[in-house]
Amino acid sequence: MIKKLSVITVLFVSLASYRSYTDGWQERVSEGLVAKPDTLEWPKSFGFGRPATEKEIAAIDIDIRPDGKGLPAGQGNAVTGKAIYAAKCSACHGATGIEGPNDRLVVGDTSSVKSRRVKAIGNYWPYATTVFDYVRRAMPFNEPGSLTDEEVYSLTAYLLHANGLIDSKKVLNAKTLPQVDMPAKKYYVPDDREDGPVIR
Amino acid sequence: MMEIQKDNKFSRRKLLGGAATAAVVLVQTASGKAFQAGMTHKEIEDTTKIQGVLPGTLGTRSDFEKPVKAPSPTSSRTPLQDLYGTITPSDLHYERHHGGVPAIDPSKYELVIHGMVDKPMVFTLADLKRFPSVSRIAFLECSGNYRGANDGKIRPQDICGLTSQSEWTGVALSTLFREVGVSSKATWFLAEGGDAAVMTRSVPMTKGWKDAIIAYAQNGEAVRPEQGYPARLFLPGWEGNTSVKWIRRIEVSDQPYMTREETSKYTESVGPAKIRQFSFTMDTRSIITYPSYPASVEKGWIEIRGIAWSGRGKIVRVEVSTNAGKSWQLAALQDPVLDKSITAFRYLWNWDGEPTEIMSRAIDETGYVQPFLKQLLEARGGNMGYHFNPVTAWYLQKDGKVLFKAT
Secondary structure, three states: OHHHHHHHHHHHHHHHHHHHHHOOOHHHOOOOOOOOOOOOOOOOOOOEEOOOOOHHHHHOOOOOOOOOOOOOOOOOOOOHHHHHHHHHHHHOOOOOOOOOOOOOOOOOOOOOOOOOOOHHHHHHHHOOOHHHHHHHHHOOOOOOOOOHHHHHHHHHHHHHHHHHHHHOOOOOOOOHHHHHOOOHHHHEEEEEEOOOOOOO | HHHHHHHHHHHHHHHHHHOOOEEEEEEEOOOEEEEEEEOHHHHHOOOHHHOOOOOOOOOOOOOOOOOEEEEOOOOOOOOOHHOOOOOOOHHHOOOOOOOOOOOOOOOOOOOEEEEOOOOOOEEEEEHHHOOEEEEEEEEOOOOOOOOOOOOHHHHHHHHHOOEEEEEEEEEEHHHHHHOEEEEHHHHHEEEEEEEEOOOOEEEHHHHHOOOOEEOOOOOOOOOOHHHOOOOOEEEEOOOOOOOOEEEEEEEEEOOOOOHHOOOOOEEEEEOOOOOOEEOEEOEEEEEEEEEOOEEEEOOEEEEEEEEEEEEOOOOOEEEOOOOOOOOOOEEEEEHHHHHHHEEEEEEEEEEOOEEEEEEEEEOOOOEEEOOOHHHHHOOOOOOOOOOOOOOOEEEOOHHHHHHHEEO
16 A cells, blocks of 8 residues: 555656646646647656666765765774874864864864854764765865775864864774764754745 | 867967957958958958958857956856846856866766665766756856955955856756656655765755756756766756756665765854754845946936846846835846746836935745845844845945945
């Protein structure tokens, strides 16, 4: 029963979406303004494209979910991460992740007026897994994709430690990383703007 | 392609001349072969006495017209004040990317769709082009698109030039979802680009089924590299960052991935202790593009011109005030007024030459009225950030100079 229902929903949704992209001719046909085009009904499948193999998917499926799904084998801690950071990251993010010139990674002292609006990993990021995912896919900016998984675990540990979120000895791996508590998570709310006159 | 471009550059330089004093004209010989002869500027002023340039392989912009984007290290802005109508010339479409523009060989391009699907599939560019196609005109806008200036010396381009409009053509994502057999339990999908940032965003499946396009063409030709060549996701009415360019992978899932671009960036603080996330819809907005800084005007007839758009649907009304918001008049909307598209508006005015403020506000079909900056700040607890769409005012000085003014 459930299966049948879901098949119907999918059919309904896909037909509806198909309709939304017919340039309005269905509406014009139903209003009697134009003749129905002699275009054929869609087949169940066009048969274009080829099946993806598990191997080729695995090669590019690099995303990490907040629950840790996708995290690779390996581990690291802040002590090893500190040395890698100094060598590969500090030129753009500063000696301690505060000084820049590029994005501030560490919250640090925010007592001054200028730094009060700091949005860094320690006070703005809701999930620790995002640090791993982003650093592995995009950093270092001038050499993206060059870090090993072990290096990324170590750098993630260093950045979380520098933000006061974990101990310098804490070992991060696929099991422990998703468990790191992120203080900013409680602030996140889904978009509540809606159609209509209310300004949000 | 490279050949043609080189060729064109070559002939353009030769034909139109780099120096201001000397121009070059084409003369047709008896054998039909073109050659060039140098002449002084004075000599060719009467264009009715000189044969013009012969047909070419690519059109050119007049050498007298020099609209340019305004680049920064992270983006480049459309010169809204220099444009007419509603379609942005493709080479003036705004740019925003997170790891530079990749050079992707279309013959090697592949889009993988996997995750909660019956048949994980790989589509080449040729495959994508074989599916039934769709086209739609719609705006694209970065959600970080508001800037002001205390001295008023700021152009529409710099205030909100991260908005542009094109006709996008491609395959509806719903067509591909149907082809791979998406699970009915799927609620989100991850879109991933093939650029150096391997940029990712999570998108609700409802949007994917409704009106998402995998676009391979823009304004009648292949999508430009800066816009995602050879194929990009296009989500009408949604913040630009979600329309992932150079799309290489879609993973169908039952939860969002919480990527950096949907947590650290593209979220906004609202009030003292709330961070709003997944703010997809672009709010309703308008701006007067003429007169605007740095233009100067004279007392008398002025056609006030501008553009209005809404991620929620169609623009139904644009109101113009010529007395700093004390009263509002209806502007004329230029057809066509399309869903989630830039609509051009006009209001004919006779300026008495006294200093005043002019401004526009757009109203969409859901009844949303474009707010003043004050209202937005109030609604968001004093925070600035993404999704700022305030009414923009222009101050007309007695000497005719036009300056930006925050509302």
